[in-house]
């Protein structure tokens with residue numbers, strides 16, 4: 001089947017078998033390997049990408065379901081001038097260890113901050129509840145999300 | 160310009176070419192990760208002295224950008240995919256394996272069974288683990304056959320076409336049962352107990368006699384998976400010089416290479432193991448898994464072969480944390496000093512030894528706790544059962560025995576009416592204490608850690 | 624009703640293999656601009672080991688973390704290493720790296736000594752300079768010395784070394800011996816809340832004080848401790864591989880094998896106990912595994928403090944805790960019965 005969609009702001013198309021998941025479409029057709037295969041059945045969140053503004057497990061979506069929709073992946077988060085505040089704060093705090101869960105977690109956090117610029121700790125933990133991380137205990141991840149939120153609010157006020 | 164070429168025709172040709180291009184919908188620019196051109200160096204990384212700095216990790220930045228490449232993110236021209244068929248039965252003799260139907264499937268390029276592996280055994284202490292089943296299945300997650308096909312899905316589909324006849328054999332799952340004389344034997348031999356250890360210091364019986372009270376408890380712990388978020392993955396590429404390159408999620412490449420050399424019966428310098436950042440290890444990626452299988456499939460097909468575990472593979476066939484059964488008998492003085500301790504540990508080793516030797520040894524030594532005990536006797540056994548093998552996992556038996564000795568410590572403190580913090584302070588190792596093995600301990604800070612944690616917690620003033 | 628409790632878990636843990644040899648080798652090359660490249664056969668498995676190992680090389684050479692590039696994980700190019708296991712990387716591989724860097728530095732000192740008119744033993748490497756001990760004004764940038772060594776004297780400042788922790792065999796009958804070179808110590812204290820109607824246990828807070836010798840990188844040490852605690856919480860309360868009567872696992876997936884999520888994590892305070900082990904690189908020991916050791920003990924002791932029941936088999940699931948609470952109540956009623 002033919003799929004047309006927008007990935008990180010650019011229009012793309014591909015021709016794939018109908019059983020292809022969005023995760024495989026991204027990884028295999030577009031070489032965007034930031035979304036990871038942790039379980040392939042919707043349990044771990046390693047494959048999280050943002051579909052029309054909603055953080056979604058891409059292993060649970062079929063290519064056909066993303067026809068005409070807009071996808072944000074980890075690869076599109078920074079630009080040539082600057083990192084996304086989440087990326088910077090994750091790096092500064094050493095929030096990620098093996099990093100395998102990282103792209104998914106950062107995108108779940110991005111959706112949270114897009115919707116709620118001033119989340120409290122519980123709200124951050126809630127937003128990340130679907131993203132498993134075995135290494136970090138989530139502690140420095142939650143801290144970095146809070147720091148990034150603060151930074152983004154500061155930037156907005158300054159602007 | 161060739162005068163025979165008419166310009167108009169040429170334009171038509173170009174037009175046509177453009178159409179073909181559009182049909183192919185070639186992306187104008189290949190996908191890539193975007194990141195700032197200017198490289199930012201975090202300040203702590205540029206400071207001297209380097210030790211003590213909260214220096215950020217270079218891979219940390221790549222993680223956040225999605226640039227870290229794990230094994231499954233790599234691919235090579237012509238690469239094909241392998242999948243493993245698991246036994247699904249915990250003890251059986253394989254009467255027959257028929258891969259012919261699978262091999263006939265379009266897209267399937269090769270299959271592999273245990274008898275094709277040059278030296279089909281490995282293991283860090285005892286080489287009791289086959290790379291793939293060779294005659295006998297020892298646990299349900301054992302690999303029985305492998306398929307390499309042009310896509311992962313085709314390889315998975317082909318697994319269903321492999322026909323295996325099993326003759327079920329008597330199995331044993333409970334380590335205590337397995338220790339009995341008449342228990343079914345997991346491996347051929349006299350006993351399922353494959354390792355035992357003793358530590359003896361002072362005279363426990365005398366210690367018990369001198370005790371004000373004696374406490375006896377039995378504790379047990381469960382089997383736990385490492386659950387690295389990245390499942391095991393490798394890519395093998397056999398080249399024309401008979402040299403094989405393995406990209407692998409293996410956490411210990413030097414010893415992994417030795418195991419691969421053993422199983423493939425090849426000199427070490429013909430094997431190159433390249434690892435990436437491992438997506439979580441915790442002891443679970445310490446041993447080779449499918450590397451020799453993929454190497455041989457690559458040899459058979461002349462293609463790079465990738466093999467990635469499914470989450471189910473990960474649970475069924477990778478190593479796990481040892482379940483322990485722990486009997487503790489401790490004699491205490493009235494004022495809370497440990498006078499004697501006797502410990503018996505039984506660890507469920509599952510189907511293969513793997514790192515049980517080390518686990519048992521560490522558990523044995525650590526089982527007394529960080530406390531001064533003059534009279535100590537510890538005996539420990541590792542036992543085969545027909546379950547997923549247990550192996551190295553963060554703590555090698557220590558979390559298990561710590562659960563036991565610390566639980567009993569609080570029971571005793573409660574019974575003797577002593578504060579749990581005080582009873583530990585009273586018994587804790589100090590600089591120069593002799594360990595259960597008679598080693599004089601240095602740089603000992605048990606009490607400092609107790610006091611620091613208690614102060615931070617607010618132990619004294621804490622109210623329910 | 625929800626009942627609160629506090630509980631201690633205290634532990635000791637060794638660094639390296641039990642008696643068995645577990646060597647690591649390393650090579651340190653100082654480049655002609657004073658930066659360095661470190662070759663190690665260990666693999667980054669997420670702990671940040673490559674960062675810490677780079678810091679150790681940098682410290683020895685008097686340069687910064689960012690001045691050292693670490694090459695790892697390729698058997699064709701990197702020296703042998705027993706690997707990321709047994710909490711040995713910082714201590715064993717770290718010691719090998721320190722020794723290798725020392726050798727590279729010796730070459731730099733031999734080259735610099737005549738340039739500074741002193742003996743090599745009078746020199747030290749500090750802040751990207753080779754300088755005279757006790758007289759820091761007399762110094763040369765390390766880049767200048769390295770360039771001289773490399774291009775003029777033909778003595779590339781490269782050092783290779785290996786380290787294996789010294790141990791003594793254990794007597795097979797009594798276990799007496801020195802199985803490990805060194806140990807670390809730690810205490811974790813948990814605060815939990817137990818719902819005595821459902822048996823549900825919530826870990827609210829954990830204070831963790833860990834000894835790792837010198838913390839080469841405190842930020843990464845904290846990360847290890849927090850991660851270890853999450854693994855300990857799973858071990859204590861949730862995780863269990865279950866098998867049917869035929870030995871086939873019934874929960875080989877993350878739907879039915881429950882591990883901690885962000886919602887299960889307590890508030891954590893980490894303290895690093897100040898310590899210096901003279902046998903470790905710059906006093907360091909290790910931290911990886913011990914972080915997951917005392918957590919379950921602390922949690923179970925806190926459950927005991929909260930509701931007076933002793934969990935003797937892990938995991939302490941809600942069903943198990945509730946069953947124990949009910950048994951305890953039944954016992955108490957029985958004891959009360961004769962008085963009625």
Ligand code: FES
Pocket residue numbers: 036037038039040041042043044045046047048057058059060
């Ligand atoms: S891979 Fe999609 S949720 Fe695990």
Ligand code: FES
Pocket residue numbers: 096097098099100101102132133134135136388438439669
């Ligand atoms: S950092 Fe390893 S899984 Fe999250």
